[in-house]
Each structure stands twice: as C-alpha cells, then as structure tokens.
Amino acid sequence: MSKVLRDKASAAEQPDYVLEARDVSKHFTVRGPLGRTSVVRAVEDATVRLKPGQILALVGESGSGKTTLARMLARFHEPTQGEIVLRGEPVSGNRRARRAYHSEVQLIFQDPFGSLNPLHRVRYNLDRALRLHQPQLTATGREQRLTELLERVSLTPAAEFAAKFPHELSGGQRQRVVIARALAVEPKVLLGDEPISMLDVSIRLEMLNLLQRLRTEDGLALLYITHDIASARYLCDEIAVMYAGQMVESGPKEEVIASPQHPYTKLLIESSPDPERGVGDREALFAGADELGEPPSLIDPPTGCRFHPRCPFAMRECIDETPPRTELGEGHWATCWLHVKGRAGELAETTHAAAAAARRETMQGAW
Numbered sequence: 415m416s417k418v419l420r421d422k423a424s425a426a427e428q429p430d431y432v433l434e435a436r437d438v439s440k441h442f443t444v445r446g447p448l449g450r451t452s453v454v455r456a457v458e459d460a461t462v463r464l465k466p467g468q469i470l471a472l473v474g475e476s477g478s479g480k481t482t483l484a485r486m487l488a489r490f491h492e493p494t495q496g497e498i499v500l501r502g503e504p505v506s507g508n509r510r511a512r513r514a515y516h517s518e519v520q521l522i523f524q525d526p527f528g529s530l531n532p533l534h535r536v537r538y539n540l541d542r543a544l545r546l547h548q549p550q551l552t553a554t555g556r557e558q559r560l561t562e563l564l565e566r567v568s569l570t571p572a573a574e575f576a577a578k579f580p581h582e583l584s585g586g587q588r589q590r591v592v593i594a595r596a597l598a599v600e601p602k603v604l605l606g607d608e609p610i611s612m613l614d615v616s617i618r619l620e621m622l623n624l625l626q627r628l629r630t631e632d633g634l635a636l637l638y639i640t641h642d643i644a645s646a647r648y649l650c651d652e653i654a655v656m657y658a659g660q661m662v663e664s665g666p667k668e669e670v671i672a673s674p675q676h677p678y679t680k681l682l683i684e685s686s687p688d689p690e691r692g693v694g695d696r697e698a699l700f701a702g703a704d705e706l707g708e709p710p711s712l713i714d715p716p717t718g719c720r721f722h723p724r725c726p727f728a729m730r731e732c733i734d735e736t737p738p739r740t741e742l743g744e745g746h747w748a749t750c751w752l753h754v755k756g757r758a759g760e761l762a763e764t765t766h767a768a769a770a771a772a773r774r775e776t777m778q779g780a781w
C-alpha cells in the first residue's frame with residue numbers, strides 16, 4: 415500500500431476522541447533558597463486520549479504528575495510543549511474560547527470543601543454555574559434544572575439540600591454538589607482528580623457508582639485519577655500509568671492488571687490491597703515502592719529510564735537510553751527495555767519483591 419493510501423486508511427480508522435493531550439510537557443520554574451532557579455519537569459511528552467463514554471484511570475504515586483496533566487487537560491495550566499485537542503481541534507487561548515472549553519470539560523478536585531463557596535448556600539453555588547454556562551435559561555428554568563441536578567446526584571429532597579450551606583453537608587454530600595455543579599454545564603468530559611480519596615470509606619463505592627451511572631446515561635468521558643488500583647479496576651475501562659512525569663504503560667484494565675508490562679506497574683499492582691478488601695489507603699499501596707527508595711527528583715531526573723534506580727530488572731541500556739514504546743496489541747503499550755531485549759517474559763515469572771531480593775543478593779555478591 416502506498417504511503418498516501420496508508421495515511422488515509424489510518425485516518426479513517428482513527429477513533430473519535432473527545433479529548434486528547436498530545437505529547438504534552440509542563441515545566442515549572444522554581445526559585446531555590448539561594449535565589450537560584452531550577453526547572454521542575456512535572457510532565458514530559460504525555461499523551462492521553464479519551465473517547466465518549468470511556469473511563470480512563472490515571473494512576474501513579476505522589477508527585478508523578480497526575481494533577482499537572484489533569485490541569486493541562488482542564489486548561490488551568492498551559493502546556494510548555496504539545497497540545498490539547500478537543501474533538502479533533504487544537505484549543506486556543508482566548509477568554510471566550512476558554513469559557514466554551516469549560517462548558518465541555520470540567521475538573522473535579524479531591525477536596526469538595528475547597529471547591530464550593532462556603533459563604534453561600536448550595537442553591538447559589540449551582541445557580542452561578544447555570545447563569546454562566548446556560549445563559550438562555552430563565553429563572554424558572556434554572557430552578558427546574560437545579561432540582562433535576564440535585565436529584566441526579568441523589569440529594570433529595572432537592573429543596574432541602576439547595577437551602578444548606580456547604581458546612582452543613584457531609585463530605586460525600588459536598589462532593590455530590592460539586593459533581594452536580596460540574597453537570598450543570600452539561601460537559602462532555604469530567605476530569606476527576608482523586609474525587610473520592612477524601613471521602614469516608616463507607617461512601618466511596620456509592621460515589622464510584624454515581625460516576626459509572628453518569629458515564630452510562632450521559633455518555634460522559636471520565637479521566638479518573640487515583641492512587642488506588644482497586645477503585646480503578648472497579649470503575650475504569652483503561653488504565654494509564656505515570657512515573658516521574660512520564661507515561662510508562664497504558665491499556666485495557668484487565669490486561670494491565672492481570673499482566674503488567676512495565677516493572678513499575680507490576681510494583682503498583684503487587685503492592686495494592688486486595689480488591690476483596692475494598693479501597694485501600696495510599697500508604698499500603700506504596701509501601702513496596704518506598705522500600706526501593708524515594709521517587710526521583712523532577713529537577714534532575716535519572717538518565718535513561720527514570721525508573722532505573724528503583725528497578726530490579728534494570729540493565730545497562732536502562733541507565734543510558736530512554737526506553738522506546740513497545741506496542742503490545744489491543745491498545746496496550748509499555749516503555750521498557752525488557753520488551754526490546756526479549757526479556758519481557760521475566761515480568762510474569764517473578765514478583766517484584768523476589769526480583770528486588772535477587773538483585774540485592776547479586777549486588778552484595780559483587781561487593
């Protein structure tokens with residue numbers, strides 16, 4: 415097939431993504447104690463694609479760049495490099511375009527209390543979003559919509575909840591108000607930055623079911639940021655894994671969880687609490703990672719593969735050269751030299767802990 419025909423064919427096969435971050439990077443300039451400036455490479459060359467009605471989980475330990483990536487997708491940060499693309503169109507930066515963008519893409523933060531104006535009742539918090547994004551509605555129309563929204567997130571009787579101040583609500587009820595406010599603009603995409611992590615364990619499942627329902631009923635695309643593999647497994651279709659500002663693996667959730675193809679993903683999964691025990695906490699999840707030392711500095715990240723100082727499978731190439739991305743089929747890919755070197759089978763043959771112990775023994779032998 416000629417190149418032109420091949421390009422046309424692949425364009426026709428392109429799935430219809432509602433929101434994409436294409437090769438985005440975000441660098442922050444920070445000032446140190448002696449006034450010297452440094453650059454924090456918070457996100458580097460990350461690509462994320464969301465289809466309508468799809469839930470993609472973004473997982474990775476603290477400081478891996480998840481929030482920074484979500485804030486670029488929400489246009490609260492401009493990418494240093496790369497572009498954000500909404501329904502195939504790169505987004506532009508003027509104010510009007512930004513408002514139009516936010517009527518399609520909404521970000522839900524971890525802390526529902528911080529997201530609501532504490533001086534105003536729920537009614538005001540929702541009405542403000544409706545006035546801004548649905549200017550065609552009359553006062554009666556807004557009141558009707560407000561009731562619908564509160565009912566949608568199971569805050570009933572709606573009139574009672576509309577009259578409350580944020581401090582009169584439980585954490586779960588506040589997060590429902592935040593979700594109702596996001597829905598007020600009738601978005602196509604919700605970006606949830608650890609939306610359940612500050613909620614009581616007993617209501618987390620309810621919140622996950624609410625998000626699941628919104629996806630099914632409204633065809634919303636959802637980026638679900640979490641530390642917690644168990645909730646990602648429960649909710650999402652696909653998982654993308656970030657390490658030290660870079661995407662290291664992505665694919666269908668069952669495949670990624672049953673057969674991780676990057677040592678870092680393997681570590682996350684093996685150290686995550688058993689799904690049968692429900693949603694676990696981040697300390698338990700990253701206990702295994704901590705044994706391997708601190709996450710790397712993003713000011714002076716490790717050369718080659720950024721995971722190499724903590725990776726029990728590391729080899730020479732890993733220190734010197736960035737691993738290429740290997741496509742593994744069905745949308746599953748990973749960036750790890752093991753695939754290039756024909757050693758990927760080792761990932762299935764051992765546990766991370768056993769590989770780390772074997773590596774320690776070899777190193778001691780070498781001394």
Ligand SMILES: Nc1ncnc2c1ncn2[C@@H]1O[C@H](COP(=O)(O)OP(=O)(O)OP(=O)(O)O)[C@@H](O)[C@H]1O
Binds near residue numbers: 443
């Ligand atoms: N505005 C900023 N200025 C300077 N550095 C920043 C800024 N925002 C984030 N960073 C740095 O970028 C890196 C990634 O941070 P980010 O908050 O995106 O990580 P995260 O994966 O969301 O972590 P967590 O799980 O703790 O929420 C961190 O090193 C952080 O300190």
Ligand code: SF4
Binds near residue numbers: 677678725727728737
């Ligand atoms: S590239 Fe090397 S250091 Fe990085 S994860 Fe793979 S084996 Fe480990």
Ligand SMILES: [Mg+2]
Binds near residue numbers: 480
């Ligand atoms: Mg974060």
